[in-house]
Amino acid sequence: MPIINSKRLRDYPRLMLITMWVILALNVIFRNGWLGAVRQIIGSDFITLYGAGIAYRTDLANLYNFTSQAAIQQALIEPTPFAGVNPYISPPYVAAFYSLFTFLPLSWAFILWNVVTLLLTFIAVHYLVKLLPESLKSNLGYWQLLIIVLSFFPFIEGFQAGQNHAITLLLITCVLFFTLSERWLLAGSMAGLMIYKPQMVLGLLIIWIVWRKYKALAAFAFIAILWVGFIFISKGSTPYLSYLNVSRDFIFLPYIQGFPGYLLLTLYGLLATLFPIESMSAIHSISLSFSVILAIGIACLAYKSRYIPLLARTPIIVLACLFPLVATPYALLHDFVIVIPGFILWARYESSRYLLLTAIVIYLGSFLLPLLASLTHIALMSGLTLGLVAAIFVWIYSQYKNILWRAST
Numbered sequence: 510m511p512i513i514n515s516k517r518l519r520d521y522p523r524l525m526l527i528t529m530w531v532i533l534a535l536n537v538i539f540r541n542g543w544l545g546a547v548r549q550i551i552g553s554d555f556i557t558l559y560g561a562g563i564a565y566r567t568d569l570a571n572l573y574n575f576t577s578q579a580a581i582q583q584a585l586i587e588p589t590p591f592a593g594v595n596p597y598i599s600p601p602y603v604a605a606f607y608s609l610f611t612f613l614p615l616s617w618a619f620i621l622w623n624v625v626t627l628l629l630t631f632i633a634v635h636y637l638v639k640l641l642p643e644s645l646k647s648n649l650g651y652w653q654l655l656i657i658v659l660s661f662f663p664f665i666e667g668f669q670a671g672q673n674h675a676i677t678l679l680l681i682t683c684v685l686f687f688t689l690s691e692r693w694l695l696a697g698s699m700a701g702l703m704i705y706k707p708q709m710v711l712g713l714l715i716i717w718i719v720w721r722k723y724k725a726l727a728a729f730a731f732i733a734i735l736w737v738g739f740i741f742i743s744k745g746s747t748p749y750l751s752y753l754n755v756s757r758d759f760i761f762l763p764y765i766q767g768f769p770g771y772l773l774l775t776l777y778g779l780l781a782t783l784f785p786i787e788s789m790s791a792i793h794s795i796s797l798s799f800s801v802i803l804a805i806g807i808a809c810l811a812y813k814s815r816y817i818p819l820l821a822r823t824p825i826i827v828l829a830c831l832f833p834l835v836a837t838p839y840a841l842l843h844d845f846v847i848v849i850p851g852f853i854l855w856a857r858y859e860s861s862r863y864l865l866l867t868a869i870v871i872y873l874g875s876f877l878l879p880l881l882a883s884l885t886h887i888a889l890m891s892g893l894t895l896g897l898v899a900a901i902f903v904w905i906y907s908q909y910k911n912i913l914w915r916a917s918t
Contacts, residue, residue: 522653529665532547533665536551543556551669552669554670557596558604560597561597563608564581566608569748572601573752573755576594582594582595594766595768598762598839599706600704600749600752601744630678632679636682636683637682640685640857642856645856661846663842670843672841674843677703677844680700681847688819691819693724697726700714700725700732701728708839713830715832716829717729719811719812759838763781770886771883771887772842772888773888774842774893775837775838775839775891780792807832820857824905827854827901831901834848835891835894878893
């Protein structure tokens with residue numbers, strides 16, 4: 510029996526699902542206040558976002574004051590100690606959204622958020638199945654794909670922390686679904702909703718600009734301006750000015766106590782966890798240069814492929830989706846869920862053993878590397894994301910003629 514066979518591909522994710530969710534349940538059952546059995550704060554990121562929602566409603570001037578944030582976070586989970594501060598670094602309109610949850614007590618709001626997370630995940634998987642090629646649907650139907658998503662360790666980590674990764678998964682899936690069906694207004698609208706993490710849409714915007722998809726860009730701009738403008742009209746420019754002012758210090762976040770820098774996926778995260786703060790100038794220059802080079806590379810590939818059928822441009826679309834995971838300063842482990850629709854697009858374009866082996870390495874690596882990273886405090890996952898992007902470039906190179914000249918063959 511070969512090492513990789515259909516039975517193992519079916520059953521191992523199920524075993525992982527059972528194991529991980531039993532651990533999650535035991536972590537909650539044997540908690541001490543908000544401190545889980547594995548000695549981590551349960552829902553730490555949701556507590557941060559909930560606290561930002563409170564600040565937005567009651568003390569907007571201190572929304573980006575880390576000392577004030579630490580005080581709110583500690584008060585929310587008393588008497589459980591909250592070591593350091595989990596800094597809120599999102600734009601003001603994200604705090605406005607989470608302020609809606611503050612009308613409920615923290616515990617009830619967290620339960621509601623977990624329910625919403627699961628519902629959004631079920632919807633995302635529904636659309637992911639629609640993207641699957643017919644050749645895979647017999648072995649990878651809705652329930653098996655749902656099992657893979659729910660057992661994927663980045664999803665587990667995000668769920669335990671109370672992150673918004675399910676929204677990211679759903680929106681990027683919808684963007685890709687509507688892109689491949691060439692419904693550009695809907696694709697742009699979904700991207701506009703993703704500006705709660707603005708860096709996540711940078712790669713898509715690059716290829717849309719090069720391909721002159723003005724409907725997608727217009728829809729993106731409309732939704733983004735609507736969301737940003739609502740806060741500007743209701744609260745004025747002060748929250749945005751505060752955000753821009755404090756954002757200059759975001760490059761130092763990996764050195765702040767309480768920030769999980771070892772979970773960063775980016776080149777910047779790797780360098781920042783390897784070298785001391787005195788090297789920050791060099792780290793910033795290297796990561797910025799890498800980002801610019803990668804962006805130019807994606808733009809060039811998009812330009813060369815602009816006249817071939819949309820399906821043949823799949824490698825460039827996948828690369829654009831992965832761009833923020835390596836090239837922006839901050840992408841954390843839970844953001845890695847966007848590789849799932851990326852792999853499905855890859856399979857839609859070309860199923861191969863190379864793809865299967867890559868998916869297995871990603872699935873297992875995203876479980877093992879974060880555990881090692883937590884011990885070494887080095888952003889080891891960044892090696893996985895950089896390797897994946899390199900694999901995509903190898904894929905593009907190996908299929909160069911098929912991608913760029915398929916229309917003529």
